[in-house]
Amino acid sequence: MKVVLVVDDEPHLRRTLAISLRAHGYEAETVADGRSALQSIAERVPDAVVLDLGLPDLDGVEVLRRIRETSTVPVVVLSARTDSTDKVEALDLGADDYVTKPFGMQELLARIRVVLRRAPDGAGGPQAFTTSHVSLDFAERRAVVAGETVHLTPTEWRFLETLAAADGRLVSREDLLHQVWGPGYQREANYLRVYANQLRRKIEPEPGAPRYLVTEPGQGYRLLGDAPRTASPATPRPAP
Amino acid sequence: MKVVLVVDDEPHLRRTLAISLRAHGYEAETVADGRSALQSIAERVPDAVVLDLGLPDLDGVEVLRRIRETSTVPVVVLSARTDSTDKVEALDLGADDYVTKPFGMQELLARIRVVLRRAPDGAGGPQAFTTSHVSLDFAERRAVVAGETVHLTPTEWRFLETLAAADGRLVSREDLLHQVWGPGYQREANYLRVYANQLRRKIEPEPGAPRYLVTEPGQGYRLLGDAPRTASPATPRPAP
DNA sequence: GAGAGCCGTCAAGAACGCGTCAAGACGCGT
DNA sequence: ACGCGTCTTGACGCGTTCTTGACGGCTCTC
Numbered sequence: 001m002k003v004v005l006v007v008d009d010e011p012h013l014r015r016t017l018a019i020s021l022r023a024h025g026y027e028a029e030t031v032a033d034g035r036s037a038l039q040s041i042a043e044r045v046p047d048a049v050v051l052d053l054g055l056p057d058l059d060g061v062e063v064l065r066r067i068r069e070t071s072t073v074p075v076v077v078l079s080a081r082t083d084s085t086d087k088v089e090a091l092d093l094g095a096d097d098y099v100t101k102p103f104g105m106q107e108l109l110a111r112i113r114v115v116l117r118r119a120p121d122g123a124g125g126p127q128a129f130t131t132s133h134v135s136l137d138f139a140e141r142r143a144v145v146a147g148e149t150v151h152l153t154p155t156e157w158r159f160l161e162t163l164a165a166a167d168g169r170l171v172s173r174e175d176l177l178h179q180v181w182g183p184g185y186q187r188e189a190n191y192l193r194v195y196a197n198q199l200r201r202k203i204e205p206e207p208g209a210p211r212y213l214v215t216e217p218g219q220g221y222r223l224l225g226d227a228p229r230t231a232s233p234a235t236p237r238p239a240p
Numbered sequence: 241m242k243v244v245l246v247v248d249d250e251p252h253l254r255r256t257l258a259i260s261l262r263a264h265g266y267e268a269e270t271v272a273d274g275r276s277a278l279q280s281i282a283e284r285v286p287d288a289v290v291l292d293l294g295l296p297d298l299d300g301v302e303v304l305r306r307i308r309e310t311s312t313v314p315v316v317v318l319s320a321r322t323d324s325t326d327k328v329e330a331l332d333l334g335a336d337d338y339v340t341k342p343f344g345m346q347e348l349l350a351r352i353r354v355v356l357r358r359a360p361d362g363a364g365g366p367q368a369f370t371t372s373h374v375s376l377d378f379a380e381r382r383a384v385v386a387g388e389t390v391h392l393t394p395t396e397w398r399f400l401e402t403l404a405a406a407d408g409r410l411v412s413r414e415d416l417l418h419q420v421w422g423p424g425y426q427r428e429a430n431y432l433r434v435y436a437n438q439l440r441r442k443i444e445p446e447p448g449a450p451r452y453l454v455t456e457p458g459q460g461y462r463l464l465g466d467a468p469r470t471a472s473p474a475t476p477r478p479a480p
Numbered sequence: 481g482a483g484a485g486c487c488g489t490c491a492a493g494a495a496c497g498c499g500t501c502a503a504g505a506c507g508c509g510t
Numbered sequence: 511a512c513g514c515g516t517c518t519t520g521a522c523g524c525g526t527t528c529t530t531g532a533c534g535g536c537t538c539t540c
Contacts, residue, residue: 088346106328189497430530
């Protein structure tokens with residue numbers, strides 16, 4: 001069952017929202033302030049967050065920013081402020097929707113369905129990547145390869161994080177460059193080669209024949225878990 | 241560059257939107273009615289759609305439904321109607337956001353950024369093509385033919401993608417050349433022969449007698465699903 | 481029945497993408 | 511100011527992919 005975290009300081013609205021959510025088949029968790037929200041997310045990442053910006057302790061925007069530091073969980077922002085600037089700020093900070101009070105409950109629920117629909121299952125972000133050979137702990141920034149702790153540079157971590165977040169799916173060169181180096185690096189496909197190379201030397205059992213960090217020629221890269229080997233008995237390379 | 245399709249019947253709004261979008265680094269395409277919108281999407285799937293529900297020809301909701309039949313491209317709906325029921329209907333039909341007029345341009349642009357952020361790269365394209373013999377997963381760029389995974393080159397994928405997007409309809413040589421190789425290749429009908437040939441060897445059970453990737457002489461090509469066989473009991477080839 | 485147009489087929493050279501390496505530039509802490 | 515680790519940049523070789531031209535068969539037209 002999908003878990004929705006409701007962050008709101010008004011007890012009445014909190015209760016109403018929780019009831020409506022449960023009536024629609026979600027598991028609703030409620031907290032009254034920003035600190036509790038961040039703590040709750042740290043314990044268990046919900047499938048979506050409904051965040052009221054008018055909170056007693058922290059600025060709601062600040063809460064959103066902190067959430068985005070560690071997670072890509074969908075966030076629907078509630079606010080009494082209708083100013084366009086506020087909306088743009090929240091949306092650009094990573095909010096997935098911005099609903100102004102007063103709002104219709106049916107509409108809010110529909111918008112929650114929308115963000116849940118778009119978010120990949122368990123979008124809270126992979127905290128770890130583990131195979132029989134490699135083990136990456138992103139929270140701790142620890143990499144263990146074949147029992148040995150291996151040191152990775154910041155850029156190498158971002159590279160792996162981006163790939164791990166895709167959970168085995170293909171990550172295009174553009175996305176990778178944008179995620180790791182920021183905007184404006186779309187031309188530097190060189191970087192990808194260099195770092196893919198370095199990472200393979202660090203984490204692959206056989207860097208020449210990558211098993212985890214694989215290239216999709218012309219497309220991008222992909223981080224795979226332990227593969228059910230596709231029965232290639234010896235891959236005998238014809239001697240030249 | 242990201243392509244945004246604007247569907248609106250008001251010339252003024254259309255122009256304003258297009259200008260704003262271009263100023264923010266998007267490629268803007270504009271159409272004035274539902275039919276043109278569907279046609280434009282059939283030709284080339286944009287990265288996002290801004291769809292005004294008040295259209296002269298088709299009901300906007302109907303347009304949205306048709307879009308969702310073939311594509312998961314992000315759609316931001318514009319509407320003058322503020323009724324909650326309308327919003328819920330559109331959102332549940334697959335709209336990614338619902339903005340009521342009048343709206344602030346900055347807000348709309350922010351909301352477009354949001355939906356683009358969430359949508360996987362090229363999510364608008366055809367999802368898959370499956371027959372008893374061939375199975376193409378465009379998102380993963382995986383081709384499985386008779387149980388075996390087959391490798392396709394980037395150009396081969398674009399070729400098949402373009403044909404699959406037409407969903408069995410004829411794709412003219414011009415369109416094909418334009419989609420796969422870009423503008424300025426209209427003269428190179430040779431390429432089509434070469435790649436059609438290569439693809440048939442890879443995906444057809446009997447490359448000499450194409451069942452899926454069929455030629456329309458003098459016209460173009462077409463990608464067909466499993467055909468209700470037209471009673472050709474053995475396809476007996478007269479011995480030469 | 482000859483000719484023209486179109487399509488499928490093939491193969492070779494060019495162009496491209498990727499892995500690899502190493503030398504500098506840069507930034508940070510001491 | 512110095513040294514260290516990290517990032518950037520350019521160059522090279524190799525394999526793959528694309529481009530290009532040529533040839534033969536088929537069909538439709540005259």
